[in-house]
Amino acid sequence: MNQRLIHVFLLATTLWLASCGGGTSSSSDSPTAAAAARAMVAARDAAPQRRALSTAGPVDATDAANQLMDFAEVRFPEFFPGHPATGSALGYLYRHYESTGIYLGVREGQVYVLGGIFGGEVLAVGALTQFITPQQRVSARCAQAGVSHAVFATPNAQVGRNAGITLAGCSGAIGSPQWLQTAGPALTLAADKTQTISFDPPQAGNYGFELRFVGSDGARRTENVSLAVAAAEPAAVGVTVRASHSVRMGGKVSVRAWAQLPADDAVKAVTWTQIEGPPVTLDTSTSRLAVFTAPDVTRDTVVRLRATLHTDSGRVANDEVMVLVERYTQAPASDEAALWGGAHVARVYAYKSSGPYATALRRCVYDAEIHFYGPGPNLCTLGTLPFLAQDTGGGLPTVEQVMSRVLVSHDWLGRNFENFLRTHDTRGDYRRMLNSVTAIVLSTHVRPSFYSGLSGAIYLDGDSFWLTPEERDTMNEAPDYRSDFGNGLQYDTLWRYVRDNKSIFAYFDPRQRITRTLDDVHNEAGWLLFHELAHALDYLPPSAYAGLDRSLGVWLNIYPRWEASQLTSDTVALAYPLNSSILAGLGHVRFRGLDATSEQKAYTPAQIASAFSTDVATDDYSYSTSREDVAMTLEEFLMQRRHGIRRDFAISGTIDRASGTSSSVPVHWGQRGRIGEAAIRARTRVIVRQLAPWADEAEVDLLPAPTAMRAGESWGANLEQPAIPRRARAANEPPTLQQMWQFQRELQRMQHHRHHGAQRLPPAMLGAARPAH
Structure with missing residues (x-):
């Protein structure tokens, strides 16, 4: 990353904070910057309807900042395309989007932008919690002492995108999961007896579920889960990735990106990025399809992917999907006495x-x-x-x-x-x-x-x-x-x-x-x-x-x-x-x-x-x-x-x-x-x-x-058979x-x-x- 630009960003932010006390930068006076800022503020003001699945305990500040930047990449791909690495210096966490020239940063719970369409001065767009309600990742929740299981959902769910909720076993295997819908517009759950459900929400609202399962200790348990879904944001193009699901480690996995386009545009490419979980090797030879083998894990673990759609007209949209990798010990090929030695046994x-x-x-x-x-x-x-x-x-x-x-x-x-x-x-x-x-x-x-x-x-x-x-x-x-x-x-x-x-x-x-x-x-x-x-x-x-x-x-x-x-x-x-x-x-x-x-x-x-x-x-x-x-x-x-x-x-x-x-x-x-x-x-x-x-x-x-x-x-x-006479096709067609x-x-x-x-x-x-x- 360009170190000079990093220093400019940090210096500008520091000077701006000292002189303005957190007020709005004058860069918002330009028409383009004002439009961009209005879009960001509109998302901020709509954020109370975007509350994610409630979680116990505070969220680590670094993780919260990363969740904010992940959200921005999904919600505003035209400003924040791709998924660059997160940098840190002098208390700031930031990402630099080279193709747009924009920096997005978080410091002490506040969100800042600089460069590109936002102009050459730092612009404050609000508190992190005005955009998202950070939630503990499955890995973070499972790391807490005494936690036997964790529930995680698609962040910032909205109409027009596939939503998912998953139950992970932290201390051992989850048995006999059963999801029952208790609130919200009626859904048909195609995977209601697996650890992960996914659905296309038909409208905005609060979707409630009762989850029954057997814990690793053999006890029957019940969780009540709620997911708030926001209305669809107006967009010229869109993409949704289907579907969040569960797989045992060692199993083959595929997820597919679905584009929504106007008649005058077409798909140029779909690119895939892993944004959470142990590294996997993605096969994207078919661009709308991502295929990988679920890695070995020490406990149930989420792998999260992002698909970014690029159209012929230059538009960009993206969406995310999660795959829960279940901890399950398969029989090795070296075990000659095992009926399934060297084979993958799926959950049934x-x-x-x-x-x-x-x-x-x-x-x-x-x-x-x-x-x-x-x-x-x-x-x-x-x-x-x-x-x-x-x-x-x-x-x-x-x-x-x-x-x-x-x-x-x-x-x-x-x-x-x-x-x-x-x-x-x-x-x-x-x-x-x-x-x-x-x-x-x-x-x-x-x-x-x-x-x-x-x-x-x-x-x-x-x-x-x-x-x-x-x-x-x-x-x-x-x-x-x-x-x-x-x-x-x-x-x-x-x-x-x-x-x-x-x-x-x-x-x-x-x-x-x-x-x-x-x-x-x-x-x-x-x-x-x-x-x-x-x-x-x-x-x-x-x-x-x-x-x-x-x-x-x-x-x-x-x-x-x-x-x-x-x-x-x-x-x-x-x-x-x-x-x-x-x-x-x-x-x-x-x-x-x-x-x-x-x-x-x-x-x-x-x-x-x-x-x-x-x-x-x-x-x-x-x-x-x-x-x-x-x-x-x-x-x-x-x-x-x-x-x-x-x-x-x-x-x-x-x-x-x-x-x-x-x-x-x-x-x-x-x-x-x-x-x-x-x-x-x-x-x-x-x-x-x-x-x-x-x-x-x-x-x-x-x-x-x-x-x-x-x-x-x-x-x-x-x-x-037999042949029927027909018009011959041109040899060069x-x-x-x-x-x-x-x-x-x-x-x-x-x-x-x-x-x-x-x-x-x-x-x-x-x-x-x-x-x-």
């Missing part, structure tokens, strides 16, 4: 709190403390948490029986999943397949979805189930593992599901406040459920239900069949093997991380198409493991026969994932409905007979023959940004089948270490 709770298994679900299937051997093995037996089939006798479960097995991170996930079953499972396929699971985990922090043969549960990514913008706000947008497997190869593969020459997958622009329907949810989640539940049936088919032993756990019931290679994926692989050695080798490259050989790098799309088209797999993911081969086959069969939805699969050259579109990727070979290929039917019949006998294997013979795609035409053009984003979303969905590694198995039972998804 039983959707039906009064259900018969409510107290057992989490501790049996999703807790970092679960160990399958050692001094404290605690895997549940089927006497504690049985498979659903043991409650239904293998018959069709009711929706109520299914929902008693559901764990959620948010209530809306359970509600939407239940409505999905009632609306789209009229034939009972999903519920019959769920007989082979112990629990269903639905979380905004599960990515990708998977099945575990050790817990007997399926774990589903909540992104498939949101309906409203507020529900989507609670979703973690951090991408799932982006594998570089297969880099250097000359080919790529694509897939989608199609009905009536239209992809069932719609594009939901993340920059828009979109509401989806249950039909959309079915399109997003139906195939996924079929796939993960096919794995569950492979490990526990209907024929095995009668022999389950309640005195043993999930894996010890499954292990004898697994060890004897009696899973359907074992027997089908033996009777109807995949024959391509080329694709078998490439399966290890594309899905298991082996480096490609020079010979593999030389394979052309034509060679890959020749090898694949003459084999009996439905997707190249089938070459990763026999488990995936069976799951892909049953998934496609059920989608086509039960829902009339056919699957496209194609081989192309290497795809440009940064700027490609469906219109820029030519198909070298592809088919619609490959499951109907005559050579594949025999193995499909066996899979259906053993894993989904209620669907009737005779339906395999009703599958129509596949439709060949048109080689040389694009992936997009091949959506219509560039793809739109929307088309590129939509294709990137398609590629992300396609990569769901690219991220499953071998399942973690108890070391004493690894046997031949066969891949087990």
Whole structure:
């Protein structure tokens, strides 16, 4: 920082105080300075309506000054842009905003400005407490002796911006939080059973909440919390960041900035700054999105970020968001006895709190403390948490029986999943397949979805189930593992599901406040459920239900069949093997991380198409493991026969994932409905007979023959089968940004089948270490 300007600021302030005694500087006589001063004073006079959440105890003077300057940066970004470091000298705390030439300082509780639009003389604008009511940060409150928990809220909440309130555990974990609104305009709280709530206040006023929770000492407690929200200030542009939320340390976090602009302006850039909490590394490669990994903390800790919007016309606006990082010890990868060693376990709770298994679900299937051997093995037996089939006798479960097995991170996930079953499972396929699971985990922090043969549960990514913008706000947008497997190869593969020459997958622009329907949810989640539940049936088919032993756990019931290679994926692989050695080798490259050989790098799309088209797999993911081969086959069969939805699969050259579109990727070979290929039917019949006998294997013979795609035409053009004449697009017409984003979303969905590694198995039972998804 320019030391001369610092000295000028300090000297001017000192002289002004001596000569004026705190009165108004003559610099306010200039028109521009007067306008700026009036804006500051207007904010000061409105401050009594901005009272923040009340806190106990005094606030440190340094922290209060920083809160004032933080407030000024948010309220007046045109004067105080960015977030410079706070300096101190001779009793002053100040920040210098180089782009505007303005200093903002605090001394002895008074606020001063100098430079830029305010002129060359120091201007006093009022007492700090006339602008804000300082509040103790969570970290400061937790540092006080005897404090077990602390509540913190968005400072200076106002209409037009997302507001948040969080409960932090100071001396230990917080349990069973429940927020109830007691005052103010009615709100829908999408995260009312988490430690942090957030909402868009519809109007100014006082919002009251009752917070019930279990403290670290096991005692039930209640806090009454009040947050005052001010009216929106007139502004040409605005930005709100959604949404404040909680995450366990080690979890992936994302928050998104939403711009409000006039028709004659556009977003130039969004910049992100961390302004509180332990340092995190921000991924802002998508400028409106900030992604980071929650750091390790010694107690619940707030990380606060600011997004600053810059528009093409030079306007600036900003907003803040907080993420509560919960202290939770995950099982390390080095702990071979831990079921979740090296994995992130998110907070979940039983959707039906009064259900018969409510107290057992989490501790049996999703807790970092679960160990399958050692001094404290605690895997549940089927006497504690049985498979659903043991409650239904293998018959069709009711929706109520299914929902008693559901764990959620948010209530809306359970509600939407239940409505999905009632609306789209009229034939009972999903519920019959769920007989082979112990629990269903639905979380905004599960990515990708998977099945575990050790817990007997399926774990589903909540992104498939949101309906409203507020529900989507609670979703973690951090991408799932982006594998570089297969880099250097000359080919790529694509897939989608199609009905009536239209992809069932719609594009939901993340920059828009979109509401989806249950039909959309079915399109997003139906195939996924079929796939993960096919794995569950492979490990526990209907024929095995009668022999389950309640005195043993999930894996010890499954292990004898697994060890004897009696899973359907074992027997089908033996009777109807995949024959391509080329694709078998490439399966290890594309899905298991082996480096490609020079010979593999030389394979052309034509060679890959020749090898694949003459084999009996439905997707190249089938070459990763026999488990995936069976799951892909049953998934496609059920989608086509039960829902009339056919699957496209194609081989192309290497795809440009940064700027490609469906219109820029030519198909070298592809088919619609490959499951109907005559050579594949025999193995499909066996899979259906053993894993989904209620669907009737005779339906395999009703599958129509596949439709060949048109080689040389694009992936997009091949959506219509047969081709429909259309006006040709000009060869030099560039793809739109929307088309590129939509294709990137398609590629992300396609990569769901690219991220499953071998399942973690108890070391004493690894046997031949066969891949087990």
